[in-house]
Amino acid sequence: PTYPKDLQEEGWPPLMYVTFLKESKRAVNSIRSLVEEEDEEDDVEKVSWSGEPVGSISWSVKETESSIRSTGEVRDQSFPKIHTAPSLPKNSSGYSLSSLFKGKAKTGSFQSFSESFGDPSIRNYAPELRKPKSEYKDYVSDWTPEETVKRMQQGKVYSLEKFRSLQDKLLLLDEAVNAHDGNVITAVLIYLKKSLSKEILFRELITREIALRHYIHYLKEIGEQKLLVELFKSMDRTEDMALMQYRDHLNVRDENKKRDFLKNCLSFPFSPDDATHVQDHYTLLERQIIIESSGQADIFKKYPRKASILNMPIITTLYYSCFYHYGESDGTFSSPANIRKTFRISDKQFLLTCLGARAKLKAWFDVDALFTTKNWLGYTKKRSPIGFHRIVDILQKNNAPVQVLQDYVNLVEDVEQKISLAQKYKCHDVIINTYRDLKDRQQLIVYRGKVERGSSEYRKIEEILSNSVRLWGEVSPRLPLLQS
């Protein structure tokens, strides 16, 4: 038989073909000769736990061969095996191959165990399997990584203790990964965690992405925070490490402790953006603790709080401040202006939040002031970073009276939008004035039909229409004559 070059050079016992080329009969044919070679080279290992010599290799090879033939026959016609990326190559750690061979060689005694296992009197041992070796060394055997993984998948008795060399352990891990069974991968990792120093395990996991992710998930689930941090650190995944540690603040209940915890987080290696956010988180809680213990009693009495402000988002805090601490001087920690500045809240966001809070309190004067700007000549003008139609919406949702609403409807620039909003919220004056300004008699007449006869709106329309000549100059000849 011919072997790949690299394997020959490294001088690995070629019996590994038993597993590697299990799929093809070519491998089977080559086995017998390989076995004989192997027999001479390696007889030190062939002693089982009990010290008994294990079954002959040629026997085990025959076993393998027949199993290949039987499954192979099915496979010829039935569903084919497909390449399942990203399964890592089995030999991803170069030195892990020999163990496979060793495992294969000992299949013999496993057979006898599984037979005896079928015996009902012995079945009782199954749940108690992981007891000291002494209790089962008489009958436990050495299964290859492949067999072990298969047994684990099938929920049968298995033993991992015999995978002692690093190569064996890694081979077992790679085999578990190749079987795509996360449950088994994790089980193997737990064993490796117990039996390898973390430095070695971490080192090996770097090149094993799938196993690594299982390991991380396992540590997360059982809450081994410290080890996880070390793992990320050793892999230079500093941002993950920082987030992982930051995550722990969720478990701190007491607000003062949580604040201190967050303060401690500031030194973690977050990405620049995240560092700013975590800084904000700390500052926010610090503020909230101060705000929580301040405020004037009367407003709280009038509008009792539904919940404490602790651990609320920034915008909720701003809302709270606009609600309970409006008008405090900028220097006060609880004042809206201070919060706005500290957390770099955009004009738009500030306005939306403040508007909501003041409208809720029906403080229409404050609402008005939010939009009023003075130019250098002292004229006042209303400005807004968001369209006035949205402002109208928000005010309306806060049950603003028509007198307030119409001021803002009037500020909507788009005439069509203005009229439709005015109609929606019944701001008659706005509609009438708009039509007047547009010199649209027709629409005015139509609208007159919609308002209550004799109401102030009705009279206003009448007045405009009768003054139309004076107001609008010439009466257009196309307009119909008024009918009273």
Next chain:
Amino acid sequence: MAHSVRRDAPELPDFSLLKRLARDQLIYLLEQQHDVDKLYKVEHKPILYRTVRGCFLYPLTNWFLFPDVVNADKAFGRFRRYKIIFSPQKFYACENLLEEQGIFGDVTTDEWSFYLLPLDDDIISLELPEFFRDYFLEGDQRWVRTAGSALHLLHSVYGPFSKVYGIGRCSKMAYESWREQVEEGEQRARQAEIGNVFLIDRDVDLVTPLCSQVVYEGLVDDIFRIKCGCVEFCPDVTSSDKSIKVMLNSQDKVFNEIRNEHFSQVFGFLSQKARNLQTAYDKRSGMDIKQMKTFVSEELKGLKQEHRLLSLHIGASESMMKKKTKQDFQELLKTEHSLLEGFEIRECISYIEEHINRQVSMVESMRLLCLLSLTENGLLPKDYRSLKAQFLQSYGIEHLLTFSNLKQLGLLVEQQPGETLTVMESRVGKLVNDKTAGKLTDAFSSLAKKSNFRALGRRLNLVPKSDEEYDLRVPRDMAYIFSGAYIPLSCKLIEQVLERDGWTGLEEVTRMLNGHEFAVTDARVKTDSQRIILVMFLGGCTFSEISALRFLGREKGLKFIVVTTAITNSARLLESMLDNHA
């Protein structure tokens, strides 16, 4: 209702067998093996139970909390024996934990291999909502073999399958696991009831489950949340003072007729139904005693039943209408459609921004952000930074963790400047040998996960031109499930592959979907059941997708059976990304 059903559509196999199988297994486990006569549901509070022989039904998601339960008992001086029956499979990690906590002897374990819960004639669920997070976010393959086993069970009861198509890494692994189990077990020759199988990973199409559902059943799920085929209608719906639980499946005759309909069509249908019912009732007037007697004994019960169902669904429709109007649903849908179409993206961004600023539903904001990212292949760095900052301000800074998760999964990412990545990859490829390159590509995969939605949309005609009229009364394609705005990618793929009998001609598409497609045939199996197709969604599927497949089935004379790890929707999917369960 408006659909013509092809007469040659095959009959579905009977899945009630699965339920019986599972139940018998459990009863056997409990009665024969453990002498148990009572079941307890475990919640996160001290359990009050009197019998010594209690049995826990425990969500596997929280397996690591179990020792707390036992230790709490011990602290109270209650020494008991515990039995954990894992379903569907044992967790080695959990057993190990029991061992480490020193309670292994007090607690013994067993398995109840309950894989499949038939939710309806054509829906089977593995009831593993945790699948999505575990596999796609954490990269944990603990459910892969479960999926393989579920397939194996279906294969041995309703198979043998003759063709298996699939796309996605997990699908490939599940296929492999199933194939191995087939080889391990014995095969019996039997008449196949299911011919073809299609496996699909949820992350092949993440856009579809993030869209607002507007088909009746999907909408009910979005608003009231259907659990295990059962929904709890609030007093708002029942117009009484208490809520009621209702099974929603094909047994409900009214529901069965509206479940796949676009919501705009439902009212018309219900009112027609109500009128018919009125007429049927009205027949009573002018009846003599004998006629009345037959009416009461033969028709009245059915009419009463129908009346009850009708009023229920009318109530639900009204309640949903009210909720959606309040939420400015129209505008929301407009934004979604613009995103799908790639039209007026700046307007969409400012809409999302305002949504965030006004602290409207957090999950909704997140959903829109993810849709933006998926359809645009990531956000511009400037937009990403600003939207993230505003999101954190509005909903809490701890969502830093959520953003990190969304990024990991590729749901919400920043655009990589230029072709940096591909350049980097090819350079790496040149420098190192194949083995390492493969590993590195893996490591990059989360970064490189581009959704390519626009290109896919063009290639597969997923987004019809918006200026075309779409008559929702007479749907012409699967796009009707999203008001004619979008054909779900997942279902379109299934349609294409079945039409082509494989992936030939779809090379460009699979390349954009990161490959991992396969199509295999078992030449030995000759079956007449080619037109019954089992579609397995790994990571969950939505009711809208099921509706789309039912539509496709009616059009092509096929029957689809949907097997899913769980029924999902945008809220469930995104909530599974949250890290706030401390």
